[in-house]
Amino acid sequence: MKIQRKYLPLLLGIGVAAGIFIGGKLNFSDTSDRLFSSNSKKDKLNRLIDYIDYEYVDEVNTDSIVDVTVNGILENLDPHSVYIPKEDMQRVSENMKGDFVGIGISFYTYKDTITVIRAIEGSPSDKAGIKGGDRIITADGDSIFGKDLSNTDVVNKLKGPIDSKVELGVIRKGESKVLKFTVKRDHIPIRSVDAAYMLTETLGYIKINRFAESTYKEFSQELKKLKKQGVRDLALDLRGNPGGFLSVAEQIVDEFLEDDKLILFTKNKRGKIEKSYATKKGDFEDAKVYVLIDENSASASEIVAGALQDNDQGTIVGRRSYGKGLVQREMELGDGSAVRLTVSRYYTPTGRSIQRSYENGNKDYYDDYFERLNRGEFLDPEKIQVADSLKFTTPKGKVVYGGGGIIPDVFVPLDMSMQNETLTFLKRRGFISNFVFEELEKDRDAYNDYSRENFISSFVVSDDLVLAFQDYLNFKTKANITFVAYNDEVKQYIKATLASQLYGNGAFDEVLNQSDIMIEEVIKLDQETN
Known part of the structure; x- marks a missing residue:
């Protein structure tokens, strides 16, 4: 029984009212007074x-009633206390841990067949010889193609215990027989650092998409590589980053702050304050950093920006951030599900809360x-x-504000040339990715002479x-789409x-950044101060 979220508070109220009515009419030993006494809150x-x-009178899925009740309660607390059902816990946990056990491919379903876009570099599939364009048709002899097979079904076939093996049957263009590959499953990273490279001879760039358990390790590794390339200053791109672990954000801030500088403090309902300070391990403290x-x-993105x-x-560059200053803790509910409950507020070193108001409700x-x-x-x-x-x-007299996000030191407007409904539609529906894959399938060898850099x-x-x-879009959508107004933007995407699809991690962002107005502003700022 699936129930829309907007009806949850109403249904919860109806459910409680029904309970009162039932308790009064049926012959239970407990009266309604006992049910609603102050000693029975947890029993109610x-x-x-x-x-x-x-x-x-009717059969009811009580599990769904429990889910409705939990969601209804949390919705009346704050916007960021959330319930994670049992069936979602593995996916959520893997995303925040930063890895999963599998074979290491990115794929999509092409003509009812699992088709490899890329084997992740260094993954079991990469080591076994799986290539972009390969069609995986069997796993341990079981067919994994056809209209009735969902992506979830396929993933379940390819995942398995660490160090277990799976034999894949693969069709490859130019090969007359089905190829067999034995792949040993291993930990596959879910990368939180999207890109890391040099913008100029001295200015490095690192983009973080979330703050997972593995993020600081990834960040440190990429920063070391950039140091070998001569990085002196750093652009840390946190655009679109929804956050994650507070402790990981603290570790990254620590790289840029002198010893004993306050990073943030938190306060819970009892007024207990916990402070976090920079340690001696930071080794990028003398560099200029642009967030x-x-x-x-x-x-967590706002923790980094606010602390610095x-x-x-x-220097904080861009537009005002989201405005989330609440801290959640994940708590198990005993049946495989969990709740992320807001347990405290965090404050930047000057004492400001950047949490925007939610007193008028979640909507x-x-x-x-x-x-x-709109304004x-x-x-x-x-x-x-x-x-x-x-x-x-x-401390140096700069005025900053609380109450709804971090306001940047240098404002950069939204690039409207990259913001239109058609481009957004094409990206969300995967049309560009699918088209590019089909183009590569025509002749992958045509790109062999290109290095990534070239x-x-x-x-x-x-x-x-x-x-x-x-033409591909008009055939797929039966529409009449033209790119006259944003031909250059389509070319760039x-x-x-x-x-x-050719080179993997970071290449997508490196191309888009070539005409990114915020990147251009950061390069300009860095050149003016050097």
């Missing part, structure tokens, strides 16, 4: 579920994004609403390729997707 919902389970943020940078801004270390809270957009805040910093009562001052710097998407994509 259990008893209500039991009443429905044993006495309700890139936007309206979708939240939570309040300590007068680095109003999430609609704040559209209010910001022009993404294009004009003068449209950012601040409250003088939430004004704070850094492709990114010199490859040009032809007008003919754009027209082919246009096609090139970035080609780079991603």
Whole structure:
């Protein structure tokens, strides 16, 4: 029984009312007074579920009632306390841990067959010889193709215990027989560092997409590589980063702050304050750091930006961040499900909370994004609403504000050339990725003469390729799409997707960054101060 979230509070109220009615009418030993006495708070919902389970006139899935009840309770607390059902726990845990056990491929279903886009570099599939374009048709003799097979079914066939083996049957273009590969499953990283490379001879760039358990290790490894390439200053891209583990954000901030500098402090309902300070291990403290943020940078991203801004270390570039200053702790519920419950608020070193108000309910809270957009805040910093009562001052006298995100030191407007409904539709539906894959399938060898560096710097998407994509879309969607108004933007996304499928990690962002106005602003700022 699936119930829409918007009806959960109403259904919860109806359920409780029904429990009161049932308790009064049926011949139970406990009266309604006993049910609602101050000593039975923890029993109330259990008893209500039991009443429905044993006495309700129709068969009801009480598990779904429990889910509805839990969700309804959490929705009335704050927007970030959430319930994680049992069936979602593995996926959520893998995403935050930063790896899973599998064979290490990125794929999509092409003509009802699992088709490899890329074997992840260094993964079991890569070591076994799996290549882009391979069609996997069997796993341990079982067929894994056909219309009735979902991606979840396929993933379950390919995943398994660490060090276990799976024999894959593969069809490869140019080969007359089905190829057999024995692949030994291993830990496969879910990368949180999307890209790391040099923007200029001295300015490095690292993009983090979330703060998982593995993020600091990834970040440290990439920073060491950049140091060998001569990095002196760093652009840390946290745009679109929704957050993650607070402790991981603290570790990254520690790289840039001097010893004993306050990173943040948290306060719980009892007023207990816990402070976090920078340690001696930071080894990038003398460099200039530019933190890139936007309206979708939240939570741990804001901890990083706020800590550096309040300590007068680095420059925050971009647009006002999301505004999430609540800390959650994951707590198991005993049946494989869990709840992430808000347990404290965090404050930046100057003492400001950047949590935006949720007193008018969750809908109003999430609609704040559209209010910001409609009043022009993404294009004009003068449209950012601040409250003088939430004004704070850094040690060097810079004025900063609390109450709704981190306001950047250097504002960069939203690039409207990259924001239109058609491009957004094409990206979300995967049309660009699918088209590029089919183009590569025609002749992968045509790109053999390109190194990654040469492709990114010199490859040009032809007008003919754009027209082919246009024809592909019109055939797939039965629409009449043309790219006259944003031909250059479409070329850039096609090139970035080609780079991603050919060369893997970081190539997509490296191509898009070539005309990113925020990246251009950071390079300009760095050159002006050197």
